[in-house]
Structure formats: structure tokens, C-alpha cells
Amino acid sequence: MSVLQVDVWRGGESGSFQRFEVPRLESQTVLDVVTHIQRVLDPTLSYRFACRVGMCGSCAMTVNGRARWTCRTHVAEVVAGGALEIAPLRNLPVIKDLVTDMREFFDKWAAARGQFRPSASRKDDFARVEPDSPRRQLVDAGIECIGCGVCYAACDVVSWNPEYLGPAALNRAWTLVNDVRDGARDERLAAVAGDAGCHACHTHMSCTERCPKKISPTAAIAGLKRATLGAALKGKA
Amino acid sequence: MRNDWRARSHAGWWAFLVHRVSGILLTLFLPLHFLALGLALEGEAALDAALRWTEQPLVKAAEVVLVVLLAAHAAGGIRLLMLEFLPWREWHKTLLAVAGGVTLAVGVGFLLNLV
Ligand code: SF4
Ligand code: SF4
Ligand code: FES
Numbered sequence: 001m002s003v004l005q006v007d008v009w010r011g012g013e014s015g016s017f018q019r020f021e022v023p024r025l026e027s028q029t030v031l032d033v034v035t036h037i038q039r040v041l042d043p044t045l046s047y048r049f050a051c052r053v054g055m056c057g058s059c060a061m062t063v064n065g066r067a068r069w070t071c072r073t074h075v076a077e078v079v080a081g082g083a084l085e086i087a088p089l090r091n092l093p094v095i096k097d098l099v100t101d102m103r104e105f106f107d108k109w110a111a112a113r114g115q116f117r118p119s120a121s122r123k124d125d126f127a128r129v130e131p132d133s134p135r136r137q138l139v140d141a142g143i144e145c146i147g148c149g150v151c152y153a154a155c156d157v158v159s160w161n162p163e164y165l166g167p168a169a170l171n172r173a174w175t176l177v178n179d180v181r182d183g184a185r186d187e188r189l190a191a192v193a194g195d196a197g198c199h200a201c202h203t204h205m206s207c208t209e210r211c212p213k214k215i216s217p218t219a220a221i222a223g224l225k226r227a228t229l230g231a232a233l234k235g236k237a
Numbered sequence: 238m239r240n241d242w243r244a245r246s247h248a249g250w251w252a253f254l255v256h257r258v259s260g261i262l263l264t265l266f267l268p269l270h271f272l273a274l275g276l277a278l279e280g281e282a283a284l285d286a287a288l289r290w291t292e293q294p295l296v297k298a299a300e301v302v303l304v305v306l307l308a309a310h311a312a313g314g315i316r317l318l319m320l321e322f323l324p325w326r327e328w329h330k331t332l333l334a335v336a337g338g339v340t341l342a343v344g345v346g347f348l349l350n351l352v
Contacts, residue, residue: 013238065243090240156250159239203317205249205329206240218249219325226322 004079006033008045009087012094017085030063030070030078034086034098047098054212057146060153061098062087067153069212089153105149105168112169113191116176119183127181138178142171142220144213151207151217163196167207167217170198174220177227189224189231198224252313252333259310266303301348308343312336 002024007017020037031049038045049059054072061070063078064085078084092100120127129136151167152158158166173192176182192198201221208216276283290296316336320329 062244065241067244088238090238090244094238154240154244156240156245202253203249203321204245204253206244206247209247209249210244216325222321222325 002082004033004075005083006037007083007085008034008037008098009094010045010097012096015094015097017087024075024082028075030061030068030073030075030084030086031059033075033084034061034070045098046096055146057148060089060148060150062089062153067150067210069148069150072212089149091153091155091158092149100149102149105152105166106147108165108169109147109172111191112165112173112197113184113188114169114172114176115184116179116182117184119181129180135178135180138223139175142175142215142217145171145215146213148212151211151215154206154210156204156206157200157202161196161200164200165192165197167201167221170201170224171215171217171220174223177224186231189228192224193228193232198228201225248330248333252316252336255309256313256317259306259313262306263303263310297351301344301351304347305340305344309336309340312339 004022004024006020006022008020009015010018020041022033022036022041025032031052034045034047035049038047047059047061049071050056051058052071054069057069059070060067062068062085063070063073064080067089068078070086075084086098088094088098088100092102092105095101145168147168149168151171155164155167157164170192173188177185177188182188198221201218203218203222205218208218211217273284273287276287291300313336316332320332
């Protein structure tokens with residue numbers, strides 16, 4: 001049986017990598033590796049996961065330098081010379097080992113007006129949204145986000161400007177801008193038009209490159225750039 | 238903690254880097270350009286002397302670099318505008334390849350014209 005050499009980040013913002021030897025198994029995921037370390041080798045290792053099937057968005061880490069969801073990343077895809085390097089997500093404060101503080105990440109969803117505001121009341125009839133209408137299609141392109149933070153960790157603009165709302169929050173805002181039932185379009189566009197909003201994006205496309213759900217936050221941000229420009233021309237934002 | 242080059246090595250990031258570096262170098266060149274043009278105000282002789290200076294091989298080589306930088310920056314800028322302001326589609330790598338091709342063609346064309 002072959003053995004993986006796994007370097008795992010230990011500590012908080014400052015710390016160091018600790019080497020573990022983990023048996024290589026068939027169809028093994030990176031999350032399996034971390035779980036083996038915690039259950040068999042060192043119970044003090046901290047990490048997060050819940051669903052193990054790519055739905056909850058809690059297991060993202062930096063694997064060999066790139067942000068990934070670990071429960072659906074097979075070791076075979078990422079292993080380099082029998083070795084793995086596993087670190088917490090970038091651009092977020094490290095609490096301990098592989099666990100980051102996701103607070104800023106989700107606070108920015110709220111700042112980007114990520115909440116749905118209904119334009120109808122319960123007395124109104126159901127809204128009818130044609131599945132193949134253009135706006136519904138735009139919503140579909142971004143709605144499957146699981147909030148894993150991979151895009152946010154991959155984005156260098158977040159590193160350079162800590163105020164930047166980031167790809168996930170802007171992607172969320174764009175799905176709502178295209179929701180025909182929503183009644184907060186103007187406020188939302190105003191919320192994402194500032195210095196820390198969509199216009200700060202340099203179109204590196206790191207977010208799009210790394211999103212495990214194959215979402216393109218860059219596409220959403222480009223949409224917001226056009227929409228906020230349109231609103232500004234109409235004197236709204 | 239921040240990302241390192243392992244996270245950045247993909248086409249979109251390289252395109253950004255080329256655009257940024259060419260932009261900075263062109264900005265640095267611009268004052269020199271205006272200085273040379275300004276010489277025309279001081280009479281023919283001064284401008285002629287400056288233009289004769291640019292006939293030197295090393296300066297000629299620098300000119301090719303300059304043209305390539307300009308082509309890369311312009312093609313990259315048009316690429317960005319098309320990507321962001323036309324309805325989104327999955328063509329960013331195609332656009333990049335075209336921008337790269339245009340840059341190369343302009344550079345080679347300029348070089349052939351020189352010799
Ligand atoms: S495209 Fe924009 S949001 Fe996405 S990684 Fe690049 S700078 Fe960040
Ligand atoms: S857009 Fe993709 S990478 Fe970003 S949080 Fe959502 S699922 Fe994760
Ligand atoms: S554990 Fe839920 S997405 Fe990986």
C-alpha cells in the first residue's frame with residue numbers, strides 16, 4: 001500500500017505545516033485524507049465539513065496552493081509526487097488549523113443586498129416565470145452557488161482591497177437583479193456600484209476558474225457593470 | 238494569508254499581468270514621447286538631432302518592443318471591452334488567443350517593415 005506525504009497547516013494566522021503519513025486508498029478524496037488524520041493520527045486537528053457530497057459548502061480548503069471543495073476533490077486529481085499540501089482558505093481570518101472565520105464573507109452578501117425583497121404580497125397570485133425566459137436563464141446560471149468561499153479565496157482583488165464585496169456576493173446580487181419578482185433592484189444596484197463593488201473587479205477570472213459549481217461570477221459581475229452603468233446613465237445610481 | 242503563483246497560473250491572470258505591465262511601461266514612455274515632440278517647437282535642428290538618435294540599432298530594437306507593448310495593451314483592452322460589455326458567452330480564451338495573435342502579427346509586421 002502506498003503512502004501519501006501530507007503537509008497540513010497547524011496554528012492560526014501564524015503557524016506552520018505539519019507532516020503526516022496517510023495510507024493511499026482507492027477513490028480517496030482530500031476530505032477523506034483530512035478525516036483520517038483527525039480520527040487516527042491527531043484528534044486535535046480542526047477542520048469543517050458536513051454533507052460530504054458537495055452541497056453544504058463547508059469543506060473548502062487550499063489544496064496544493066489552490067482553493068477547492070475537498071469532499072469532491074479526488075486525491076488522484078491533485079496529488080503531486082505522492083504529496084499534498086492542505087491549508088485553510090486564503091483571504092479569510094484563520095481560526096485554527098483548517099478552519100477560517102467566514103463572517104466577512106457572508107456579511108458582504110448582506111452588504112451587496114443579497115436578500116430577496118418581494119414586490120407582491122400573499123394576497124397576490126403566484127408569479128409566473130417562464131423557465132426559458134432570458135432573465136430566468138441568467139438567474140439559473142448563478143443560482144446553484146453553495147457559499148463555499150472558493151471564489152472569494154481565489155480572488156486577488158479581495159487580497160488587495162479587503163473591502164471588496166467579492167465574487168460570491170456579487171453573483172448573488174446579480175441573480176436577484178434578474179429575479180422578476182424582486183422589488184429592490186435600484187437599491188441593490190446602488191449597493192454594488194461603489195468603490196468596493198463590481199467595478200473593482202479586474203476580470204482575472206480566478207473565481208470562474210476555481211468555482212466547483214462551474215458558476216462564472218465574472219459573468220455576473222460583468223452583468224452588474226453593465227446594469228449599474230445603465231442605471232447611472234438614467235440618473236438612478 | 239494570500240495566494241501564491243500556484244493559484245494564479247491560469248490564462249485570465251496572465252492576461253491581466255500582461256495588460257498591467259504593458260500599461261505601466263507605456264505610461265513611463267509617454268513623457269519621453271512628448272519630450273521628443275516638444276523638440277519640434279525648438280526648431281528643425283533639435284528635432285532632427287533627436288530623430289537621428291532614434292536611428293541607432295538599439296533604439297530601433299526598443300521601438301519594436303514599444304510597438305508590441307502598444308499592440309498588446311490595445312488588443313487586451315478591446316478583449317476586455319468585448320468580454321464585459323457584449324452579452325456574456327464562453328469565449329474568453331478565444332478572445333485571448335485572438336488578442337495574442339494580433340499582438341504577434343503587429344510585432345512581426347513592424348519588424349519586417351524595418352529591415
Ligand atoms: S474576475 Fe473579478 S471577482 Fe473574479 S477573481 Fe477576478 S477580480 Fe476577483
Ligand atoms: S460562486 Fe462558486 S466558488 Fe463562489 S461561493 Fe458560490 S459555489 Fe463557491
Ligand atoms: S462537505 Fe459539504 S460541500 Fe464538501
